[in-house]
Amino acid sequence: MRRENAIAVLCRGHDERHAVVAGLTMHLPEYAPVPEGECDAGCVSTLIDGTRATCELRLPMGRYVGEASWDPERHGVCFPADTPEEQRRRCRWLVGLSLYRAVCDVRGHDSPWGGLSGVRPAKVAAYILRRGCGFQKTQQLLCDVYLLHPDKAALCAEAAVEEMKIAAALRPEDAALYVGIPFCPTVCGYCSFVSRRATPDALSGYCESLHSEISSLGRGLYNAGYRVRALYIGGGTPTVLDADSLEALCSHMRASVDLSACGEFTVEAGRPDTVTTEKLSVLKDAGVGRICINPQTLSDDVLVGIGRRHTADDFRCAFRMARDMADWEINCDLIAGLPGETVDGYLSGLSEIISMLPEQITVHSLALKNASRMTEEGQTLSDRLGRMLTDGEKLLRDAGYRPYYIYRQKFSEGGENVGWMKEHRINAYNILMMEELCSVFAVGAGGVSKILRSGGLDRMTNPKYPDEYCNRIGEIAERKRVLPKPYRGA
Ligand code: SF4
Incomplete structure (x- = not known):
């Protein structure tokens, strides 16, 4: 910018x-x-x-x-101010x-998120709920105290209720695991992650290092007494790995880490052009219970514009393959506000995805760099994104989807990401990780482990780039071998 x-x-x-x-x-x-x-x-x-x-x-x-x-009188519930921290x-x-x-006053209008800043808005709603306010009262306070629009207040309060349910069921030794595969077939134009183009040599060297870190982590978790509740293999695009490598990774994971209490195993099969029946079969046999197949948009022109190599039909085909393969949950990611996407195009893509009945739909919004710039539809970017989100929310709610987690992009007024679920098919990993409810251990390049301790979190960070990660794997794996005991509260 x-x-x-x-x-x-x-x-x-x-x-x-x-x-x-x-x-x-x-x-x-x-x-x-x-x-x-x-x-x-x-x-x-x-x-x-x-x-x-x-x-x-x-x-x-x-x-x-x-x-x-x-x-x-009006703000005491949200801000009791009875301690220095408050x-x-x-x-x-x-x-x-x-x-x-x-x-x-400068702009002559307000904003849907009002004066609420921070990337975890559900935390604010959970704070109010924990102070004894009911659901309606919490929404009202979010509107009165933080000046949120009612639809955003509802998103926060609903997500907070789900967060609190997950938090209530946690034990101190519970943890989540993240395995990162930072490779993709091509790099999308909007990508803000470190993602490398997948080549056979790079992938095989990377997997060797990853296995080594997983072995150490398994030992560290066992010795410290953690209980793994959720496992997420993400990226990048983990399904750039061929079927044999995926099989080897899942087998190594099960052999190294005690997953007997793990109730949720997700794999991001993000790019539809990497999905094959052979890979899906491997994932099913490995016990994967949830996969993500992410079209981002169902407009072929927009897909070309953002540098994704697949078409909307590739997505439809991958989704059908996955549905036919196993009785697992499917999540689809969409992005509102992609360059060249019209409001009608976005809503028609969302409607089609809703008609395919995925258990979850995650709607990301592209961060606005210059919200006042006019688009080809004669609207400002923020008008266009606002209509996509508002009308899209109505479509989702009418079809029976409910929000279960939400986070906002840092320093972005309009950037929000909302996970929608059908029939209470929640993805606990997203909540555990986003709301920092338990320790999350991450392996792979770019992995950031967050370990709960008294008063906060300790971070253990891996190098961002795969080359450096592989070069330093000895020292990285060694750090995972001895982990602090789970924090059991003050
Ligand atoms: S699929 Fe995701 S991680 Fe890969 S390049 Fe695109 S945005 Fe980045």
């Missing part, structure tokens, strides 16, 4: 500069926050007595002011909300 303008940030009465910069980056991405004195435009964020905040934006086109104040939360909320109100 080209940032033509800078905006100087000045904080008074608080030290939540990070919250101010995050809010500016999210709501006014065309301005780059800089230290005070480096430019004329400015953002002055002021906190008074810890209970009131103002935000003044001095921009080339004018001066805009937003205010927020804490009222114990007071900090309240301070961040006041600072963020006053900035958001000033931004609304």
